[in-house]
Amino acid sequence: MKDVLTENAVTSHTTKISARKVQVFYGTNHAIKDVDVEILDKTVTAFIGPSGCGKSTFLRCLNRMNDTIPSCRVEGSITLDGENIYDKRVDPVQLRAKVGMVFQKPNPFPKSIYDNVAYGPKIHGLTRNKAELDGIVEKSLRRAALWNEVKDRLQTPGTGLSGGQQQRLCIARAVATNPEVLLMDEPCSALDPIATAQVEELIDELRANFSVVIVTHSMQQAARVSQRTAFFHLGHLVEYGETGQIFTNPRDPRTESYITGRIG
Amino acid sequence: MSIGLVSLTLLALAAAGYFIGRARAVSVAGGDTRKLHSLAGFYGQSVFLFAAVPSFLVMIAWLLIQPVLIESRVSARLQTTIGPDASMSLVMADVRRLAGAIDRIGSADEVASLTPEALKARLAGQGVAIGGAMTTDQVAAANDYRALQGKGRLGMTVVAIAVALAGMALALGRIRADYRARNVTERFIMVLLIGASLIAVLTTAGIIASLLFETIHFFSLYPAADFFLSTTWSPKFGGGSDLGIWPLLWGTLYVSLIALIVAVPVGLMSAIYLAEYASPRVRTWVKPAIEVLAGIPTIVYGLFALVTVGPLLRDWFAQPLGLGNSSSSVMTAGLVMGIMVIPFVSSLSDDIINAVPQSLRDGSLGLGATPSETIRQVVLPAALPGIVGAVLLAASRAIGETMIVVMGAGAAAKLSMNPFEAMTTVTVKIVSQLTGDTEFASPETLVAFALGLTLFVITLALNIFALWIVRRYREQYE
Ligand SMILES: Nc1ncnc2c1ncn2[C@@H]1O[C@H](COP(=O)(O)OP(=O)(O)OP(=O)(O)O)[C@@H](O)[C@H]1O
Ligand SMILES: [Mg+2]
Numbered sequence: 001m002k003d004v005l006t007e008n009a010v011t012s013h014t015t016k017i018s019a020r021k022v023q024v025f026y027g028t029n030h031a032i033k034d035v036d037v038e039i040l041d042k043t044v045t046a047f048i049g050p051s052g053c054g055k056s057t058f059l060r061c062l063n064r065m066n067d068t069i070p071s072c073r074v075e076g077s078i079t080l081d082g083e084n085i086y087d088k089r090v091d092p093v094q095l096r097a098k099v100g101m102v103f104q105k106p107n108p109f110p111k112s113i114y115d116n117v118a119y120g121p122k123i124h125g126l127t128r129n130k131a132e133l134d135g136i137v138e139k140s141l142r143r144a145a146l147w148n149e150v151k152d153r154l155q156t157p158g159t160g161l162s163g164g165q166q167q168r169l170c171i172a173r174a175v176a177t178n179p180e181v182l183l184m185d186e187p188c189s190a191l192d193p194i195a196t197a198q199v200e201e202l203i204d205e206l207r208a209n210f211s212v213v214i215v216t217h218s219m220q221q222a223a224r225v226s227q228r229t230a231f232f233h234l235g236h237l238v239e240y241g242e243t244g245q246i247f248t249n250p251r252d253p254r255t256e257s258y259i260t261g262r263i264g
Numbered sequence: 265m266s267i268g269l270v271s272l273t274l275l276a277l278a279a280a281g282y283f284i285g286r287a288r289a290v291s292v293a294g295g296d297t298r299k300l301h302s303l304a305g306f307y308g309q310s311v312f313l314f315a316a317v318p319s320f321l322v323m324i325a326w327l328l329i330q331p332v333l334i335e336s337r338v339s340a341r342l343q344t345t346i347g348p349d350a351s352m353s354l355v356m357a358d359v360r361r362l363a364g365a366i367d368r369i370g371s372a373d374e375v376a377s378l379t380p381e382a383l384k385a386r387l388a389g390q391g392v393a394i395g396g397a398m399t400t401d402q403v404a405a406a407n408d409y410r411a412l413q414g415k416g417r418l419g420m421t422v423v424a425i426a427v428a429l430a431g432m433a434l435a436l437g438r439i440r441a442d443y444r445a446r447n448v449t450e451r452f453i454m455v456l457l458i459g460a461s462l463i464a465v466l467t468t469a470g471i472i473a474s475l476l477f478e479t480i481h482f483f484s485l486y487p488a489a490d491f492f493l494s495t496t497w498s499p500k501f502g503g504g505s506d507l508g509i510w511p512l513l514w515g516t517l518y519v520s521l522i523a524l525i526v527a528v529p530v531g532l533m534s535a536i537y538l539a540e541y542a543s544p545r546v547r548t549w550v551k552p553a554i555e556v557l558a559g560i561p562t563i564v565y566g567l568f569a570l571v572t573v574g575p576l577l578r579d580w581f582a583q584p585l586g587l588g589n590s591s592s593s594v595m596t597a598g599l600v601m602g603i604m605v606i607p608f609v610s611s612l613s614d615d616i617i618n619a620v621p622q623s624l625r626d627g628s629l630g631l632g633a634t635p636s637e638t639i640r641q642v643v644l645p646a647a648l649p650g651i652v653g654a655v656l657l658a659a660s661r662a663i664g665e666t667m668i669v670v671m672g673a674g675a676a677a678k679l680s681m682n683p684f685e686a687m688t689t690v691t692v693k694i695v696s697q698l699t700g701d702t703e704f705a706s707p708e709t710l711v712a713f714a715l716g717l718t719l720f721v722i723t724l725a726l727n728i729f730a731l732w733i734v735r736r737y738r739e740q741y742e
Binding site for chain 2: 063065068070093094095096097098100101103105107108109110111119120123124170173174177
C-alpha cells in the first residue's frame with residue numbers, strides 16, 4: 001500500500017510553494033539573501049546546511065511565522081498555489097492552518113497530552129463530536145509514534161514528557177490539523193533511532209497527500225526521506241535539486257565539501 | 265564615641281582582619297597557595313566575619329538593653345520623691361527631655377546652679393517644653409540619667425571593640441593550611457541569612473501573639489458569641505455596647521467586591537493589551553502611566569471620592585433611581601478603590617503574561633490559531649497562577665484600605681444590600697475605636713484587636729485559598 005502511494009507521489013510535479021528573490025533581515029542582519037525555491041506538491045523537500053545559515057529563518061517565512069518577530073523583515077515574493085502569501089488580503093491565520101509547522105525546540109502547551117493534540121482540531125472545528133475528536137487524537141498520536149507510550153496517560157500534562165516524546169507530541173499536534181504543507185524544523189533531533197525511523201515513515205506517508213519540508217542536520221536522513229534537497233550556506237541557497245543528484249553529483253564545490261563533512 | 269564612630273572602628277578592625285588573615289594564610293602555606301584548603305581570600309573573609317558580626321551583635325544588643333536599665337535605675341531613685349498622684353511615666357518623660365537638653369544649656373554644673381524655675385524658663389527659651397512642675401530631684405535625676413548614658417556608651421565602645429579583637433584573634437589562631445576556611449565562611453553566612461529570615465518570621469509571630477493576647481482579653485470582657493453573631497454595631501463608651509462584627513464585615517466585603525469587579529476586568533484587559541498588542545513604544549509610556557495610580561496617596565483618592573464621585577453617583581444614579589440620597593455610599597468607595605487597585609492587577613499580570621515563553625505563542629499561532637485564541641487558550645492558562653496572585657494582592661489591598669472608605673462610604677455601620685447606602689468597614693472602625701485618650705481596658709477599645717485579628721484571619725484564608733487554586737491548576741497542567 002505504502003509503496004503504491006510512494007509511486008504515485010513521485011509522479012506529481014506541480015509546484016506548491018514558489019519563492020522568488022526572498023530576502024530576510026533581522027534588523028540590519030541580512031539572514032536570507034536572494035533565495036529562489038520551488039517546493040513541489042506531494043514531495044518531501046530537505047533543507048540542509050551548516051548551523052546559522054538560515055534554514056529555520058527561511059522555513060518560518062513559508063507560513064509567515066516571522067511576523068511574530070518584531071525586528072524581522074521579509075522581501076521578495078512567496079506564493080502558495082499561485083497566491084502571494086505576503087499579500088495584504090491573505091490572512092496569516094488561514095495560511096498557518098494550511099501550512100503547519102513543527103518547531104525546532106519542542107513547545108508543548110502546558111495542557112494535557114490530549115488537549116495538546118486536540119488543540120488544532122478544536123480551533124478549526126474539524127470534528128463534530130467527542131468521539132471524532134478522540135479518533136483524531138489517537139490517529140495523530142499513532143502517526144507520530146507516540147500512542148503506545150501515552151495511551152494510558154492522555155490526561156497528564158504534555159510538559160511532563162521526555163524531550164523526545166515532547167518532540168513527537170508536537171508532530172502529532174501539527175498532523176492533527178491536517179495541513180496541506182508541513183514544515184518540520186529538525187523533528188528528529190532528540191529522537192532515538194527507533195522513533196526516528198517511525199517519524200521518517202510518517203513523513204513518507206504524509207507525502208501521499210501533503211508536501212513536507214524538513215530541516216535536518218543528518219545527511220543520511222535527508223537522503224532517506226527527501227526527493228529534493230536544498231543546501232543553504234551563509235544565507236544563500238547554494239544548490240537545489242533532486243536529492244540523488246545533490247548527494248551523488250553536487251554541482252557546487254561548497255555543497256560537496258559540506259556533504260562530505262569538510263565545512264559546517 | 266558615637267555609634268557611627270564605633271561602627272566605623274569595628275569595620276576598620278574587621279577589614280584589617282581580612283588582610284591579616286589572608287596574609288597569614290599565605291605565609292602558613294609557605295607562599296604556595298595551592299597547599300591551602302581554600303582560596304586565600306576565604307581565610308581573610310573568615311577573620312572579617314568573626315571580627316565584625318559578633319561585635320556588631322553585641323553593640324546592637326547593648327543599644328537595646330541600655331535604655332531599659334538606665335530608665336529603671338533612675339526611676340527607682342525618683343520613686344520615693346514624687347507625689348502619689350504624679351504619674352511615673354510622665355515624670356520620666358520630663359527627665360529624659362531634660363537630660364537631652366542639658367547640653368544645649370551648658371555644663372551640668374551650670375544646670376545644677378539654676379533654680380528649677382529658672383531652668384524651666386531657660387528650657388522654654390530653647391523650645392523644650394517641660395510638662396509638670398520641675399523639682400530639684402528631677403534635675404538631679406536628669407543629671408544621673410546623663411551620667412549613666414555616658415558610662416553606658418563608653419562601656420559599649422570598650423566591649424564591642426574587645427569582642428571584635430577577640431573574634432579576630434580566635435579566627436587568626438585557627439588558620440592552618442588545612443583549615444576549611446571556605447566551608448566555615450559559607451556556614452557563617454548561611455547562619456546570618458537564617459537569622460535574617462528568622463527576624464521576619466519572629467516579627468510576624470510577635471504581631472499575631474500581641475493581637476491574640478489582646479483579643480483574648482477582649483473576649484474575657486465581652487462574650488465571643490455576641491461579637492461573632494450579633495448584627496448590630498453600636499459602641500457606647502459608657503458601657504452596654506453592642507459589638508457585633510457582621511455590619512463591619514459586610515461593609516468590608518461589599519466594598520472590596522465592588523472594587524474587584526472594577527479592577528479585575530479593567531486591570532486584566534489592560535495587561536493583555538500591554539503584553540500582547542501594544543507596540544514597545546506605547547508600552548513604555550502606558551505602563552508607567554498606569555502605575556502612577558498606585559503611587560497616588562489614598563487620601564487623595566478619598567478626596568476624589570468625597571468631592572467628585574460621591575455627589576455624581578448621588579445626583580445621577582441614587583436619587584433618580586430612588587435608591588437613596590447619601591453622597592457617601594459603598595458604591596462610591598468601591599469604585600474609587602477599584603481604580604486604586606487597577607495597577608496591582610494590571611502591572612503584575614502584565615509582567616506574568618510577558619514571562620510566558622514566546623515559543624508557546626508560536627506553537628499556537630503555527631497551528632493556525634488567531635492571536636485572541638492564542639491568548640485565551642494558551643497564554644492566560646499558562647499565566648493563571650500569577651494572575652490569581654495579582655488579584656489576591658489587589659483583594660488584600662482593598663480589604664485593608666481605610667482612607668477611601670472613611671471619605672467615600674462614611675462611618676455608619678449598617679447591614680444593607682443597597683450599594684448606594686453609606687456603610688463602613690472593619691478598618692475604619694478599628695481606627696475610630698482607638699482614637700481618643702481611652703486606655704486599653706474597656707471592651708470598646710479592645711474590640712479593635714478582635715477586629716484586627718479577624719481581618720488577619722480573613723486575608724490569610726484568602727491567601728491559602730489562592731494557593732490551593734494555583735496548586736490545583738498546576739497539578740492539572742504542568
Ligand atoms: N529571532 C531572531 N532575531 C535576530 N536574529 C535571528 C533570529 N533568529 C535567527 N537569527 C539570525 O539569523 C541567522 C539564521 O538563523 P537560523 O535560525 O535561521 O539558522 P539555522 O540554519 O536554522 O541554524 P540551526 O541549524 O542552528 O538551527 C543567524 O545568523 C541568526 O543569528
Ligand atoms: Mg534552525
